Amino acid sequence: MRLVPTIRSRNSVENLNFLTVERPIISDIGLQTFSLSSLTDIFKMGKGLLFFAGVSRVRFSNVILQQQKRHFDMHSQTGPTKEEFAAVKQDLFGTLCRENIRLLQQFPLPEVTNSKVQAKRSALFTKEKEKQLREVGRIQKITVDFKNIDKFPESASLIMNKKISTPYQCAQHLGELMTERSIVAEVDGQVWDMHRPLEDNCTLRLLNMKMKDEDPYQVNRIFWRSCSLMLGAVCESAFRDHIYVELHSFPSPNVRSGSFVYDVDLKLNGWTPNSDETRLLSAEMIKLSRKNLPIERLEVDVDLASEMFKENQYKFQQIPGIAQTSNNGRTVSLYRVGDFVDISKGPMMSHTGHLNKCTITAVHHLPQAAAGQISNTLYRIQGVALPSGILLNHFAYGIIEQRGRKLNTAKIPGTVPAITSVEPTQEKVRAITSGA
Incomplete structure:
Protein backbone atom coordinates (compact mmCIF):
# COMPACT_ATOMS: atom_id res chain seq x y z
CA MET A 1 0.00 0.00 0.00
CA ARG A 2 1.50 3.32 -1.13
CA LEU A 3 1.69 6.01 1.54
CA VAL A 4 1.15 9.45 0.07
CA PRO A 5 2.70 12.42 1.94
CA THR A 6 0.65 15.36 3.07
CA ILE A 7 1.83 17.64 0.29
CA ARG A 8 0.23 15.32 -2.25
CA SER A 9 -2.60 13.86 -0.24
CA ARG A 10 -5.84 12.96 -2.06
CA ASN A 11 -9.33 12.19 -0.83
CA SER A 12 -9.09 8.51 -1.59
CA VAL A 13 -9.38 5.52 0.69
CA GLU A 14 -6.57 3.77 -1.17
CA ASN A 15 -4.13 6.66 -0.58
CA LEU A 16 -3.73 6.92 3.19
CA ASN A 17 -1.11 9.44 4.20
CA PHE A 18 0.67 8.25 7.33
CA LEU A 19 3.61 10.61 7.06
CA THR A 20 2.84 14.22 7.85
CA VAL A 21 4.84 17.35 8.40
CA GLU A 22 2.20 18.73 10.74
CA ARG A 23 -0.39 16.86 12.80
CA PRO A 24 -3.60 16.88 10.73
CA ILE A 25 -5.28 14.49 13.17
CA ILE A 26 -6.39 17.63 15.03
CA SER A 27 -7.76 20.64 13.18
CA ASP A 28 -8.39 24.03 14.75
CA ILE A 29 -11.47 25.86 13.47
CA GLY A 30 -11.38 29.25 15.10
CA LEU A 31 -11.73 28.61 18.81
CA GLN A 32 -13.40 25.24 18.23
CA THR A 33 -11.21 22.12 18.04
CA PHE A 34 -12.41 18.89 16.47
CA SER A 35 -10.33 15.74 16.91
CA LEU A 36 -10.91 12.43 15.21
CA SER A 37 -10.41 10.64 18.50
CA SER A 38 -13.54 12.35 19.85
CA LEU A 39 -15.72 11.60 16.82
CA THR A 40 -16.53 8.10 17.99
CA ASP A 41 -18.01 9.53 21.21
CA ILE A 42 -20.14 11.90 19.16
CA PHE A 43 -21.39 9.06 16.98
CA LYS A 44 -22.28 6.94 20.02
CA MET A 45 -24.46 9.76 21.34
CA GLY A 46 -26.71 9.31 18.33
CA LYS A 47 -26.45 12.89 17.15
CA GLY A 48 -26.13 11.73 13.57
CA LEU A 49 -23.07 13.48 12.23
CA LEU A 50 -22.06 13.18 8.62
CA PHE A 51 -22.27 9.79 6.99
CA PHE A 52 -23.24 7.58 9.91
CA ALA A 53 -26.67 9.20 10.36
CA GLY A 54 -27.33 10.27 6.80
CA VAL A 55 -26.75 14.00 7.23
CA SER A 56 -24.72 15.30 4.34
CA ARG A 57 -21.28 16.74 4.83
CA VAL A 58 -22.32 20.02 3.22
CA ARG A 59 -25.26 20.45 5.59
CA PHE A 60 -23.11 19.81 8.62
CA SER A 61 -20.47 22.17 7.26
CA ASN A 62 -23.03 24.96 6.90
CA VAL A 63 -23.91 24.64 10.58
CA ILE A 64 -20.30 25.01 11.58
CA LEU A 65 -19.74 27.89 9.19
CA GLN A 66 -22.75 29.73 10.57
CA GLN A 67 -21.39 29.39 14.07
CA GLN A 68 -18.01 30.60 12.86
CA LYS A 69 -19.59 33.60 11.17
CA ARG A 70 -21.20 34.62 14.44
CA HIS A 71 -17.85 34.26 16.17
CA PHE A 72 -16.12 36.42 13.58
CA ASP A 73 -18.86 39.04 13.72
CA MET A 74 -18.57 39.22 17.50
CA HIS A 75 -14.80 39.68 17.44
CA SER A 76 -14.36 41.79 14.33
CA GLN A 77 -15.93 45.03 13.20
CA THR A 78 -15.52 44.19 9.52
CA GLY A 79 -16.55 40.54 9.75
CA PRO A 80 -14.76 37.53 8.26
CA THR A 81 -12.98 37.74 4.94
CA LYS A 82 -13.32 35.29 2.07
CA GLU A 83 -9.89 33.91 2.88
CA GLU A 84 -10.92 33.22 6.49
CA PHE A 85 -14.04 31.39 5.34
CA ALA A 86 -12.00 29.42 2.81
CA ALA A 87 -9.51 28.41 5.53
CA VAL A 88 -12.33 27.26 7.82
CA LYS A 89 -13.90 25.22 5.04
CA GLN A 90 -10.54 23.68 4.10
CA ASP A 91 -9.85 22.65 7.69
CA LEU A 92 -13.32 21.21 8.03
CA PHE A 93 -13.27 19.18 4.84
CA GLY A 94 -9.67 18.14 5.37
CA THR A 95 -10.32 16.65 8.83
CA LEU A 96 -13.98 15.69 9.16
CA CYS A 97 -14.08 13.69 5.96
CA ARG A 98 -14.94 10.11 5.06
CA GLU A 99 -11.35 9.04 4.46
CA ASN A 100 -10.04 10.24 7.81
CA ILE A 101 -12.90 8.54 9.63
CA ARG A 102 -12.14 5.27 7.85
CA LEU A 103 -8.47 5.79 8.57
CA LEU A 104 -9.26 6.03 12.25
CA GLN A 105 -11.37 2.87 12.06
CA GLN A 106 -8.60 0.93 10.32
CA PHE A 107 -5.78 2.32 12.47
CA PRO A 108 -7.27 3.40 15.83
CA LEU A 109 -5.29 5.73 18.02
CA PRO A 110 -3.21 3.75 20.51
CA GLU A 111 -3.42 4.43 24.21
CA VAL A 112 0.21 5.53 24.16
CA THR A 113 1.20 8.08 21.53
CA ASN A 114 4.59 9.53 20.69
CA SER A 115 3.55 13.06 21.64
CA LYS A 116 2.42 11.95 25.12
CA VAL A 117 5.57 9.90 25.66
CA GLN A 118 7.80 12.78 24.58
CA ALA A 119 6.06 15.16 26.99
CA LYS A 120 6.44 12.70 29.85
CA ARG A 121 10.15 12.06 29.23
CA SER A 122 10.93 15.74 28.82
CA ALA A 123 9.14 16.57 32.09
CA LEU A 124 11.10 13.89 33.96
CA PHE A 125 14.31 15.14 32.35
CA THR A 126 13.63 18.71 33.51
CA LYS A 127 12.69 17.58 37.01
CA GLU A 128 15.86 15.51 37.40
CA LYS A 129 18.04 18.30 36.02
CA GLU A 130 16.62 20.77 38.52
CA LYS A 131 17.09 18.23 41.31
CA GLN A 132 20.76 17.71 40.46
CA LEU A 133 21.27 21.47 40.32
CA ARG A 134 19.83 21.86 43.83
CA GLU A 135 22.12 19.12 45.12
CA VAL A 136 25.21 21.10 44.15
CA GLY A 137 24.88 23.05 47.39
CA ARG A 138 27.43 25.72 48.13
CA ILE A 139 28.95 27.13 44.95
CA ASN A 208 35.15 22.98 15.47
CA MET A 209 34.77 21.65 11.93
CA LYS A 210 37.35 24.00 10.38
CA MET A 211 40.43 23.17 12.44
CA LYS A 212 43.49 23.43 10.22
CA ASP A 213 46.15 21.67 12.28
CA GLU A 214 43.94 19.26 14.22
CA ASP A 215 42.75 15.74 13.44
CA PRO A 216 39.01 15.89 12.58
CA TYR A 217 38.46 12.25 13.59
CA GLN A 218 36.57 12.91 16.83
CA VAL A 219 34.65 15.90 15.48
CA ASN A 220 33.41 13.91 12.48
CA ARG A 221 32.20 11.09 14.70
CA ILE A 222 30.40 13.51 17.01
CA PHE A 223 28.68 15.18 14.05
CA TRP A 224 27.59 11.81 12.63
CA ARG A 225 26.30 10.65 16.03
CA SER A 226 24.37 13.88 16.53
CA CYS A 227 22.73 13.47 13.12
CA SER A 228 21.49 10.04 14.22
CA LEU A 229 20.05 11.59 17.38
CA MET A 230 18.26 14.26 15.34
CA LEU A 231 16.95 11.59 12.97
CA GLY A 232 15.41 9.78 15.93
CA ALA A 233 13.69 13.01 17.00
CA VAL A 234 12.29 13.47 13.49
CA CYS A 235 11.04 9.88 13.28
CA GLU A 236 9.08 10.23 16.52
CA SER A 237 7.31 13.40 15.38
CA ALA A 238 6.87 12.96 11.60
CA PHE A 239 4.22 10.23 11.72
CA ARG A 240 0.60 10.48 12.75
CA ASP A 241 -0.33 9.53 16.28
CA HIS A 242 -2.07 6.31 15.25
CA ILE A 243 1.38 4.98 14.26
CA TYR A 244 3.31 4.47 17.48
CA VAL A 245 6.99 4.71 16.56
CA GLU A 246 9.41 2.75 18.74
CA LEU A 247 13.05 3.69 18.31
CA HIS A 248 15.38 0.73 18.58
CA SER A 249 18.95 2.06 18.43
CA PHE A 250 21.61 3.55 16.20
CA PRO A 251 25.06 2.00 15.76
CA SER A 252 28.31 3.66 16.68
CA PRO A 253 29.14 6.39 14.14
CA ASN A 254 31.24 5.16 11.25
CA VAL A 255 32.01 7.80 8.65
CA ARG A 256 33.40 5.16 6.29
CA SER A 257 30.00 3.44 6.16
CA GLY A 258 28.65 6.32 4.06
CA SER A 259 25.60 7.32 6.12
CA PHE A 260 24.21 7.94 9.58
CA VAL A 261 21.34 5.65 10.54
CA TYR A 262 18.58 4.95 13.04
CA ASP A 263 16.71 1.64 13.38
CA VAL A 264 13.01 2.28 13.92
CA ASP A 265 10.03 -0.01 14.51
CA LEU A 266 7.16 1.63 12.57
CA LYS A 267 4.57 -1.13 13.06
CA LEU A 268 3.97 -1.01 9.27
CA ASN A 269 4.33 -4.06 7.05
CA GLY A 270 5.82 -3.61 3.62
CA TRP A 271 6.28 0.15 3.72
CA THR A 272 8.31 1.41 0.76
CA PRO A 273 8.48 5.21 0.92
CA ASN A 274 8.62 7.17 -2.29
CA SER A 275 10.91 10.11 -3.03
CA ASP A 276 8.35 12.64 -1.76
CA GLU A 277 8.19 10.96 1.64
CA THR A 278 11.98 10.83 2.04
CA ARG A 279 12.11 14.51 1.06
CA LEU A 280 9.60 15.26 3.81
CA LEU A 281 11.88 13.58 6.35
CA SER A 282 14.82 15.56 4.97
CA ALA A 283 12.82 18.77 5.31
CA GLU A 284 12.02 17.92 8.93
CA MET A 285 15.75 17.51 9.62
CA ILE A 286 16.42 20.96 8.16
CA LYS A 287 13.57 22.48 10.18
CA LEU A 288 15.01 20.97 13.34
CA SER A 289 18.42 22.35 12.43
CA ARG A 290 17.11 25.89 11.94
CA LYS A 291 15.60 25.91 15.42
CA ASN A 292 19.15 25.88 16.89
CA LEU A 293 18.00 23.75 19.80
CA PRO A 294 20.66 22.90 22.41
CA ILE A 295 21.54 19.24 22.82
CA GLU A 296 21.50 18.75 26.58
CA ARG A 297 23.20 15.92 28.45
CA LEU A 298 22.08 14.43 31.77
CA GLU A 299 23.27 11.38 33.67
CA VAL A 300 20.46 9.66 35.57
CA ASP A 301 20.01 6.59 37.72
CA VAL A 302 19.07 3.34 36.01
CA ASP A 303 15.70 3.26 37.77
CA LEU A 304 14.72 6.69 36.47
CA ALA A 305 15.88 5.78 32.97
CA SER A 306 13.71 2.64 33.09
CA GLU A 307 10.74 4.72 34.18
CA MET A 308 11.26 7.18 31.33
CA PHE A 309 11.51 4.48 28.66
CA LYS A 310 9.09 1.87 29.93
CA GLU A 311 6.83 2.55 26.91
CA ASN A 312 9.67 1.54 24.58
CA GLN A 313 10.26 -2.20 24.77
CA TYR A 314 13.69 -1.99 23.10
CA LYS A 315 15.15 0.84 25.18
CA PHE A 316 13.72 -0.68 28.36
CA GLN A 317 15.60 -3.92 27.66
CA GLN A 318 18.83 -2.12 26.73
CA ILE A 319 19.03 0.11 29.81
CA PRO A 320 20.39 -2.48 32.35
CA GLY A 321 23.24 -3.45 30.01
CA ILE A 322 24.05 0.19 29.27
CA ALA A 323 24.12 1.03 32.99
CA GLN A 324 26.58 -1.78 33.71
CA THR A 325 29.15 -0.16 31.42
CA SER A 326 29.10 3.10 33.42
CA ASN A 327 31.68 3.96 36.07
CA ASN A 328 29.44 3.05 39.02
CA GLY A 329 27.25 0.54 37.17
CA ARG A 330 24.08 2.53 37.93
CA THR A 331 23.95 5.56 35.60
CA VAL A 332 22.67 6.11 32.07
CA SER A 333 23.53 9.10 29.86
CA LEU A 334 20.53 10.84 28.30
CA TYR A 335 20.32 13.58 25.68
CA ARG A 336 17.46 15.96 25.00
CA VAL A 337 16.63 17.91 21.84
CA GLY A 338 13.51 19.99 22.37
CA ASP A 339 11.10 17.49 23.96
CA PHE A 340 12.83 14.45 22.48
CA VAL A 341 14.91 12.39 24.93
CA ASP A 342 17.15 9.49 23.94
CA ILE A 343 19.93 7.29 25.31
CA SER A 344 23.52 7.63 24.14
CA LYS A 345 27.01 7.62 25.60
CA GLY A 346 27.80 10.72 23.57
CA PRO A 347 29.29 13.18 23.28
CA MET A 348 27.07 15.23 20.95
CA MET A 349 27.49 18.58 19.23
CA SER A 350 26.37 21.70 21.08
CA HIS A 351 23.15 22.48 19.14
CA THR A 352 21.19 21.41 16.08
CA GLY A 353 22.25 24.48 14.09
CA HIS A 354 25.57 22.83 13.23
CA LEU A 355 23.67 20.72 10.69
CA ASN A 356 23.58 22.50 7.33
CA LYS A 357 22.55 20.28 4.42
CA CYS A 358 20.86 16.94 4.97
CA THR A 359 19.23 14.24 2.85
CA ILE A 360 17.38 11.13 4.02
CA THR A 361 18.65 8.82 1.33
CA ALA A 362 16.95 5.47 2.00
CA VAL A 363 14.61 3.45 4.21
CA HIS A 364 15.50 -0.25 4.27
CA HIS A 365 13.35 -2.97 5.75
CA LEU A 366 15.44 -5.26 7.97
CA PRO A 367 14.36 -8.89 7.57
CA GLN A 368 17.46 -9.79 9.60
CA ALA A 369 15.74 -8.33 12.66
CA ALA A 370 12.74 -10.58 12.07
CA ALA A 371 15.04 -13.58 11.75
CA GLY A 372 16.63 -12.58 15.05
CA GLN A 373 13.15 -12.50 16.64
CA ILE A 374 13.31 -8.75 17.28
CA SER A 375 10.61 -7.37 14.98
CA ASN A 376 9.38 -7.90 11.43
CA THR A 377 8.52 -4.19 11.08
CA LEU A 378 11.98 -2.79 11.83
CA TYR A 379 13.36 -0.30 9.31
CA ARG A 380 16.79 1.26 8.95
CA ILE A 381 16.51 4.93 7.99
CA GLN A 382 19.69 6.36 6.50
CA GLY A 383 20.89 9.84 5.65
CA VAL A 384 23.87 11.99 4.75
CA ALA A 385 24.62 15.53 5.87
CA LEU A 386 27.09 18.40 5.77
CA PRO A 387 27.95 20.59 8.77
CA SER A 388 27.39 24.32 8.70
CA GLY A 389 30.17 26.27 7.06
CA ILE A 390 31.21 23.36 4.82
CA LEU A 391 30.38 23.96 1.15
CA LEU A 392 30.22 21.25 -1.51
CA ASN A 393 29.12 21.45 -5.12
CA HIS A 394 25.96 19.70 -6.27
CA PHE A 395 27.75 17.00 -8.26
CA ALA A 396 30.01 15.94 -5.38
CA TYR A 397 27.11 15.95 -2.93
CA GLY A 398 25.13 13.79 -5.36
CA ILE A 399 27.88 11.18 -5.21
CA ILE A 400 27.63 11.17 -1.41
CA GLU A 401 23.85 10.78 -1.67
CA GLN A 402 24.22 7.87 -4.08
CA ARG A 403 26.60 6.12 -1.70
CA GLY A 404 24.22 6.76 1.21
CA ARG A 405 21.39 4.84 -0.52
CA LYS A 406 23.20 1.53 -0.11
CA LEU A 407 22.27 -0.49 2.94
CA ASN A 408 24.49 0.43 5.85
CA THR A 409 25.40 -2.93 7.36
CA ALA A 410 26.81 -1.56 10.61
CA LYS A 411 25.47 -3.53 13.59
CA ILE A 412 22.08 -4.59 12.26
CA PRO A 413 19.84 -5.77 15.15
CA GLY A 414 19.56 -9.54 15.26
CA THR A 415 22.84 -10.15 13.44
CA VAL A 416 26.53 -10.35 14.25
CA PRO A 417 28.30 -7.14 13.18
CA ALA A 418 30.34 -7.56 10.02
CA ILE A 419 34.08 -7.05 10.26
CA THR A 420 33.99 -4.48 7.47
CA SER A 421 31.54 -2.33 9.43
CA VAL A 422 34.01 -1.75 12.28
CA GLU A 423 35.66 1.63 12.00
CA PRO A 424 39.45 1.68 12.47
CA THR A 425 40.85 3.35 15.54
CA GLN A 426 42.16 6.89 15.48
CA GLU A 427 45.75 5.64 15.69
CA LYS A 428 45.26 3.38 12.66
CA VAL A 429 43.77 6.23 10.65
CA ARG A 430 46.78 8.40 11.43
CA ALA A 431 49.14 5.59 10.45
CA ILE A 432 47.39 5.12 7.09
CA THR A 433 47.31 8.83 6.28
CA SER A 434 50.95 9.25 7.19
CA GLY A 435 51.98 6.44 4.87
CA ALA A 436 53.07 4.04 7.64
Missing part, protein backbone atom coordinates in the same frame (compact mmCIF):
# COMPACT_ATOMS: atom_id res chain seq x y z
CA GLN A 140 32.69 26.60 44.61
CA LYS A 141 34.98 28.27 42.11
CA ILE A 142 37.28 26.50 39.67
CA THR A 143 39.96 27.69 37.27
CA VAL A 144 39.55 26.87 33.61
CA ASP A 145 42.66 27.35 31.47
CA PHE A 146 41.52 27.93 27.92
CA LYS A 147 43.98 26.84 25.23
CA ASN A 148 43.00 28.09 21.80
CA ILE A 149 43.68 25.95 18.73
CA ASP A 150 43.71 29.03 16.47
CA LYS A 151 45.51 32.35 16.69
CA PHE A 152 42.49 34.30 17.89
CA PRO A 153 41.34 34.72 20.56
CA GLU A 154 44.39 34.23 22.72
CA SER A 155 44.52 31.69 25.54
CA ALA A 156 43.00 32.80 28.82
CA SER A 157 42.14 31.69 32.36
CA LEU A 158 38.52 31.78 33.46
CA ILE A 159 37.03 31.56 36.96
CA MET A 160 33.86 29.46 36.70
CA ASN A 161 31.41 27.65 39.00
CA LYS A 162 32.11 24.03 39.88
CA LYS A 163 29.49 21.52 38.61
CA ILE A 164 27.41 24.40 37.21
CA SER A 165 29.40 26.17 34.49
CA THR A 166 29.74 24.47 31.11
CA PRO A 167 32.20 24.78 28.20
CA TYR A 168 29.45 26.57 26.31
CA GLN A 169 29.33 29.27 28.98
CA CYS A 170 33.11 29.51 28.85
CA ALA A 171 32.86 30.07 25.10
CA GLN A 172 30.35 32.88 25.71
CA HIS A 173 33.02 34.70 27.74
CA LEU A 174 35.44 34.35 24.83
CA GLY A 175 33.27 35.76 22.08
CA GLU A 176 30.26 35.16 19.87
CA LEU A 177 32.26 33.56 17.06
CA MET A 178 33.80 31.03 19.43
CA THR A 179 30.35 30.20 20.82
CA GLU A 180 28.72 29.68 17.42
CA ARG A 181 31.34 27.53 15.72
CA SER A 182 32.43 25.30 18.63
CA ILE A 183 30.92 21.83 18.24
CA VAL A 184 32.46 20.04 21.21
CA ALA A 185 34.95 20.70 23.98
CA GLU A 186 38.08 18.90 25.07
CA VAL A 187 38.59 18.90 28.85
CA ASP A 188 42.01 17.65 30.02
CA GLY A 189 42.30 15.68 26.77
CA GLN A 190 38.84 14.09 27.08
CA VAL A 191 36.06 14.92 24.62
CA TRP A 192 33.35 16.77 26.54
CA ASP A 193 29.84 17.97 25.72
CA MET A 194 29.46 21.74 25.42
CA HIS A 195 26.49 21.73 27.83
CA ARG A 196 27.99 19.31 30.37
CA PRO A 197 29.02 20.97 33.67
CA LEU A 198 32.72 21.13 34.48
CA GLU A 199 33.64 19.14 37.57
CA ASP A 200 37.03 20.56 38.62
CA ASN A 201 40.01 22.71 37.60
CA CYS A 202 40.85 21.83 34.05
CA THR A 203 42.36 22.75 30.72
CA LEU A 204 39.79 23.54 28.04
CA ARG A 205 39.98 23.43 24.26
CA LEU A 206 37.05 24.11 21.91
CA LEU A 207 36.88 22.06 18.71
